[in-house]
Amino acid sequence: MVTLEILAISMPISVLLGIALGTARVYGNVIIRGIASAIVITFRGFPVLVTLLLIFFGLSDFGIYVPPFWTAVIGFILCSGSYQSEYVRGAIRSIDIGQSLAARSIGMTKLQEVLYIILPQAVRRAFLGITNELIYLVQYSSLAFVVGVPEMFAVTKTFNSLYFRPVETFTTLAVVYLVMISVLVVFFRGIERRLAIPGIELTTK
Amino acid sequence: MRCAEIFGLGLLGSYLPYMLEGAIWTFALVGGGLTLGFAMGVPFAILRVYGGKGAKAAIDAYVWVYRSIPLIVLLFLYYWGIFPVILGVKLSAMATSILALGTRDAAYETMIFRAALESIDPGQMLAARSLGMTRWQAVRTIVLPQALRIAIPGWTNQYAIMLKDSSICFALGVLEILTRTRYVTISIGSYFIPYLIAGILFIILTYGGTKVFNIVYEKVQIPGLVGGK
Numbered sequence: 338m339v340t341l342e343i344l345a346i347s348m349p350i351s352v353l354l355g356i357a358l359g360t361a362r363v364y365g366n367v368i369i370r371g372i373a374s375a376i377v378i379t380f381r382g383f384p385v386l387v388t389l390l391l392i393f394f395g396l397s398d399f400g401i402y403v404p405p406f407w408t409a410v411i412g413f414i415l416c417s418g419s420y421q422s423e424y425v426r427g428a429i430r431s432i433d434i435g436q437s438l439a440a441r442s443i444g445m446t447k448l449q450e451v452l453y454i455i456l457p458q459a460v461r462r463a464f465l466g467i468t469n470e471l472i473y474l475v476q477y478s479s480l481a482f483v484v485g486v487p488e489m490f491a492v493t494k495t496f497n498s499l500y501f502r503p504v505e506t507f508t509t510l511a512v513v514y515l516v517m518i519s520v521l522v523v524f525f526r527g528i529e530r531r532l533a534i535p536g537i538e539l540t541t542k
Numbered sequence: 543m544r545c546a547e548i549f550g551l552g553l554l555g556s557y558l559p560y561m562l563e564g565a566i567w568t569f570a571l572v573g574g575g576l577t578l579g580f581a582m583g584v585p586f587a588i589l590r591v592y593g594g595k596g597a598k599a600a601i602d603a604y605v606w607v608y609r610s611i612p613l614i615v616l617l618f619l620y621y622w623g624i625f626p627v628i629l630g631v632k633l634s635a636m637a638t639s640i641l642a643l644g645t646r647d648a649a650y651e652t653m654i655f656r657a658a659l660e661s662i663d664p665g666q667m668l669a670a671r672s673l674g675m676t677r678w679q680a681v682r683t684i685v686l687p688q689a690l691r692i693a694i695p696g697w698t699n700q701y702a703i704m705l706k707d708s709s710i711c712f713a714l715g716v717l718e719i720l721t722r723t724r725y726v727t728i729s730i731g732s733y734f735i736p737y738l739i740a741g742i743l744f745i746i747l748t749y750g751g752t753k754v755f756n757i758v759y760e761k762v763q764i765p766g767l768v769g770g771k
Contacts, residue, residue, distance in 0.1 A: 384720065511619060
């Protein structure tokens, strides 16, 4: 259940962060672009475990205590959001510049142009990449055990040390992840079909 | 200085070589994992593209399963379950880690190499066959040399992913970068700077390794072919 709670919070927020970071890196001014780039390079470059340990133990050097659950949520949002932003950035770049010019020429502000013309297309184009990252996020959520979050893997590990039936316990856990991820894949493909706009090539498979 | 006290910087200096030595183990994990993934992924992809129905279904099942199980679960399943209990062999943490990284990577490499194989114009296969080559000859001498080159950027990506994933092997106590960093934090009693150094080390190794792959990619290019200039 804790796994689901972590995912329920971090998945949607990481998507928002990914879109925000990706957009900021294309349209932001020097400062915003710089900050967004620094965030993306850092959290794409650090292994998830290092990020989690930095938030939980590292910040304790400064007297800041982040509870294990929130360490996991914040770590996963930063990490997954950074990865997702790369797909968003690539998708924005792939949209014909003529559309920007057309939007501006009919009197839209820059913000309107990005919100109503560019992003609706870019997010659809980046959809496959974003959902792939979310599926990785389900797998990486098992690493929250490292800061003591009682998610599925941590519970299974404890269970195994009580009964020592490693084959059965870890196979069961593997099957749970398999089912979870398969359901999610089907769900995402369904959304992808619903989001599709006839006549516009959105994802390249 | 109070600041130096907080971060235990004086002590950290003496532990730094110990942390950096972890890079050797990290590279051993990644090198072993990528090699195993390659050795499995390439034949899997060939079977997936050119094999019979049964082979295709089996490879699809393998890819589906191995792309869904988190690495940490695989590590524990191998280390405590499959090898000691079912197969009755005691493997070291290092060997188990390489097997887990490699068998998982094989699923991703199959996907990468399959895409590379399928990106090659089927007309080339027809041409090769019409010259009297057998199917296997055509695959080996016409399709593979091109596909292997096309797949290099995909493998570069896998390198970057596995480098970071290798830190998960700390859970079995493999003495790679993160495991050593944890020991250092415990012995000096401060955390932020050591973990930050570990993170930066991973970034440097990612960029450095990616550079090497890119150089190889440039070097093996054939002008005029897909991926060539």
